[in-house]
Amino acid sequence: MKASNVIHPKPKTTSTSNKSLKPDHSAKSNERRREIVQAAYQTLAEKGFEGLRMREIAKRAGIDHSTLHYYFSGKEALIDGVVDHIVQDLAIGRPATQNVEVGPREQLAGHFNALIRQMEQTPEMFVVLVELHSRAMREPALRAIFAKNDRAWKGFLVETMEAGIQKDEFQATLVPEVAADVIISLVRGLSITFAGRAASMQRPLEQLLHWIEGEGSRSAAQRARR
Amino acid sequence: MKASNVIHPKPKTTSTSNKSLKPDHSAKSNERRREIVQAAYQTLAEKGFEGLRMREIAKRAGIDHSTLHYYFSGKEALIDGVVDHIVQDLAIGRPATQNVEVGPREQLAGHFNALIRQMEQTPEMFVVLVELHSRAMREPALRAIFAKNDRAWKGFLVETMEAGIQKDEFQATLVPEVAADVIISLVRGLSITFAGRAASMQRPLEQLLHWIEGEGSRSAAQRARR
Amino acid sequence: MKASNVIHPKPKTTSTSNKSLKPDHSAKSNERRREIVQAAYQTLAEKGFEGLRMREIAKRAGIDHSTLHYYFSGKEALIDGVVDHIVQDLAIGRPATQNVEVGPREQLAGHFNALIRQMEQTPEMFVVLVELHSRAMREPALRAIFAKNDRAWKGFLVETMEAGIQKDEFQATLVPEVAADVIISLVRGLSITFAGRAASMQRPLEQLLHWIEGEGSRSAAQRARR
Amino acid sequence: MKASNVIHPKPKTTSTSNKSLKPDHSAKSNERRREIVQAAYQTLAEKGFEGLRMREIAKRAGIDHSTLHYYFSGKEALIDGVVDHIVQDLAIGRPATQNVEVGPREQLAGHFNALIRQMEQTPEMFVVLVELHSRAMREPALRAIFAKNDRAWKGFLVETMEAGIQKDEFQATLVPEVAADVIISLVRGLSITFAGRAASMQRPLEQLLHWIEGEGSRSAAQRARR
DNA sequence: CATGAATGAGAGTTCATTCAT
DNA sequence: GATGAATGAACTCTCATTCAT
Numbered sequence: 053m054k055a056s057n058v059i060h061p062k063p064k065t066t067s068t069s070n071k072s073l074k075p076d077h078s079a080k081s082n083e084r085r086r087e088i089v090q091a092a093y094q095t096l097a098e099k100g101f102e103g104l105r106m107r108e109i110a111k112r113a114g115i116d117h118s119t120l121h122y123y124f125s126g127k128e129a130l131i132d133g134v135v136d137h138i139v140q141d142l143a144i145g146r147p148a149t150q151n152v153e154v155g156p157r158e159q160l161a162g163h164f165n166a167l168i169r170q171m172e173q174t175p176e177m178f179v180v181l182v183e184l185h186s187r188a189m190r191e192p193a194l195r196a197i198f199a200k201n202d203r204a205w206k207g208f209l210v211e212t213m214e215a216g217i218q219k220d221e222f223q224a225t226l227v228p229e230v231a232a233d234v235i236i237s238l239v240r241g242l243s244i245t246f247a248g249r250a251a252s253m254q255r256p257l258e259q260l261l262h263w264i265e266g267e268g269s270r271s272a273a274q275r276a277r278r
Numbered sequence: 279m280k281a282s283n284v285i286h287p288k289p290k291t292t293s294t295s296n297k298s299l300k301p302d303h304s305a306k307s308n309e310r311r312r313e314i315v316q317a318a319y320q321t322l323a324e325k326g327f328e329g330l331r332m333r334e335i336a337k338r339a340g341i342d343h344s345t346l347h348y349y350f351s352g353k354e355a356l357i358d359g360v361v362d363h364i365v366q367d368l369a370i371g372r373p374a375t376q377n378v379e380v381g382p383r384e385q386l387a388g389h390f391n392a393l394i395r396q397m398e399q400t401p402e403m404f405v406v407l408v409e410l411h412s413r414a415m416r417e418p419a420l421r422a423i424f425a426k427n428d429r430a431w432k433g434f435l436v437e438t439m440e441a442g443i444q445k446d447e448f449q450a451t452l453v454p455e456v457a458a459d460v461i462i463s464l465v466r467g468l469s470i471t472f473a474g475r476a477a478s479m480q481r482p483l484e485q486l487l488h489w490i491e492g493e494g495s496r497s498a499a500q501r502a503r504r
Numbered sequence: 505m506k507a508s509n510v511i512h513p514k515p516k517t518t519s520t521s522n523k524s525l526k527p528d529h530s531a532k533s534n535e536r537r538r539e540i541v542q543a544a545y546q547t548l549a550e551k552g553f554e555g556l557r558m559r560e561i562a563k564r565a566g567i568d569h570s571t572l573h574y575y576f577s578g579k580e581a582l583i584d585g586v587v588d589h590i591v592q593d594l595a596i597g598r599p600a601t602q603n604v605e606v607g608p609r610e611q612l613a614g615h616f617n618a619l620i621r622q623m624e625q626t627p628e629m630f631v632v633l634v635e636l637h638s639r640a641m642r643e644p645a646l647r648a649i650f651a652k653n654d655r656a657w658k659g660f661l662v663e664t665m666e667a668g669i670q671k672d673e674f675q676a677t678l679v680p681e682v683a684a685d686v687i688i689s690l691v692r693g694l695s696i697t698f699a700g701r702a703a704s705m706q707r708p709l710e711q712l713l714h715w716i717e718g719e720g721s722r723s724a725a726q727r728a729r730r
Numbered sequence: 731m732k733a734s735n736v737i738h739p740k741p742k743t744t745s746t747s748n749k750s751l752k753p754d755h756s757a758k759s760n761e762r763r764r765e766i767v768q769a770a771y772q773t774l775a776e777k778g779f780e781g782l783r784m785r786e787i788a789k790r791a792g793i794d795h796s797t798l799h800y801y802f803s804g805k806e807a808l809i810d811g812v813v814d815h816i817v818q819d820l821a822i823g824r825p826a827t828q829n830v831e832v833g834p835r836e837q838l839a840g841h842f843n844a845l846i847r848q849m850e851q852t853p854e855m856f857v858v859l860v861e862l863h864s865r866a867m868r869e870p871a872l873r874a875i876f877a878k879n880d881r882a883w884k885g886f887l888v889e890t891m892e893a894g895i896q897k898d899e900f901q902a903t904l905v906p907e908v909a910a911d912v913i914i915s916l917v918r919g920l921s922i923t924f925a926g927r928a929a930s931m932q933r934p935l936e937q938l939l940h941w942i943e944g945e946g947s948r949s950a951a952q953r954a955r956r
Numbered sequence: 957c958a959t960g961a962a963t964g965a966g967a968g969t970t971c972a973t974t975c976a977t
Numbered sequence: 978g979a980t981g982a983a984t985g986a987a988c989t990c991t992c993a994t995t996c997a998t
Binding site for chain 3: 778779867905912925926938
Binding site: 304306307349 | 960961962963964965
């Protein structure tokens, strides 16, 4: 990188979510914005923030780089768009709440499997996530976004833990909040350690699940009996 | 026709480990190099790769930016220096092997505590590590360096696991390698999730330790008796 | 590890004739390119390659130096443009073939006069030519361009020599190819020796013409009779 | 080239011959200076002024680049040294005056042969000469040096012409000064056109010699008889 | 005498951004 | 709405030169 992105630092309006600058959300316009965000997302996955260039994003989106500035007021606004996009994907990919139809153990196992599948199918997502987490360490605004996201994730996990304990599927001594933290951070760490090798995440996650069930839990005992 | 001369004369040796280019450095010179790497390290922690500027590193090191090029052939070489530095620190901060004097459980607990302390005392280190891991996802050479580092770390953990199982301090059903993977990735994830809040890492790590000990292990039983 | 990103991303295609990179240029754009080449040409004449600076060329062309990079991908490409320009001028300033209307002797004399006039009117051209020939001694690609140009020039001269011999205007013993070599190199040498004093080239060129005619040639005899 | 030579243009003391700045010409010191000039000469031949770097010259001379500044006050002074060197070589390689022992025709033929041999043996010399002539077009001081050199060369040639005419070895109608100009410029031009192919210079020079002798001159007649 | 260290001016190049069309 | 042209600030890197040792 010769010239950097951060060239014109601008007043820095704490950024990260002052969207709504362009209120004319015609359907076509919104579609274009989505395409651009997608292009930015891919570029970010491949080059990182360090190598993220407006011109490349524009080219990938099939538009002129000037046109890009028509849809997004600047690089920061575009990055905000990418963050929004990924946060939405994250929300979609995660159960909003404990499903009463399936048991907690099954639910958690399903959650883990979903994560593994996602890493197999869209590995770029995890690359971008690490990139963003890295940036979040320096940008409070972004950190706040992830914190909020984590709270939602953790909420689901805590709910699942409590249900599991109650139904005697999980270890009784489990502290739901601590277990949720372990799950979140382990997944996060695994996506770095085993980047691009989703299959390798399986056994560690299984191990975690076993621990959560505990030796004497009903489900564990049942499975042992089988 | 090669129009202008010597514009970018570097053969570009794909770099990454042609250290020893400046082998016989006087003590003072080596000291300067260390200072510069330290400055680069701090700058990287604060600005990330995205905002890493030679001029700022130089200013931080208290030298002219061209002097910086006297010590390091270019930005790449300097970054290699930072990577070397952090990898060394990593090696130093980690037990090389299982200590026979203390029990495996104590050893592991000590390891976790050391990590927490390190995150309290040098939080930048973890910021830089995430930055580097992020970059490693795109750069095989860097990935290889971390892979090697992980192997050493995992080696120690596996050894500890085996010793713990043998001495009946750890769960007998434990698969040492899987447990080691869990530990490494959990620590990695925690350093992101709880960046700057080292204390919050404690309970998740304790939970992990309990799981590793298992309910019926001797040490757990002993501690329960007390 | 590729430390910094995109620092020198150019694949460096060894260049020299990847023209047509910007093929479909609007008339205005092409005009600008011509202006820039002209500015580069003038700067080269005044400062030589040694003192050729992108910023000065830009200033001379009345544009920002970064705009210059909009039209030419780099210094090399710009220099290639200058070479193209001068080679074209060279081709234009030289009869493509022997004109049947005028006699060979007259044709050659006219050629010499044209050269003298050109040196009077555009002395920079010869300065640039020497600069380029100097560079060609080290750059095979440029040498090839001049070799091609020389072949065309020599072709015309050989044709003229042959016609002159046949029409008994030139010495019968003349070896056309050798004479052509003499002409080309003498002109080249005169433009150095008498740089900026075009008039001084006249007598040497007349002497050469006399020698080519020879003592007993018809035209010489005729002129002597008059 | 990124940074240029001409970086610190300095008052420009019209340069080109203010030597004697370092009066302590101990034998050893003078020897060193000669070595450095030789190194600069070679580098100039290979890279041209455009690529001439003090550090490379120093390395080639086997000394530190700082030491080079001890022997030469700066780049300009060193270049002056190279010019002096080549001008001396030029003087040595050329008969100071007409040799009465051998006939003028023989003398001239010998002169041409000597030039061809020199181009075979030390082609770099001609590369450097073109480089210097190119620069002389922009630097009056250097131009003056070459003018002086040319006067000496021309003096010898005129003398030879006159002797040849008198002894009836050369064409009676020859104008010695014009013929001398032709010789000088032809040689100059040939060294460019046939750079690195000294043998190709032979026939053009023979042609010139024949013309100078003229058809009916005694020597030509004699040779024809043989 | 010689050198390692340091400097500063400036080079080519990049890139986000703006503006007129 | 879209684009080609233009900008300027900032970047990495180079090099002749100087200075303390």
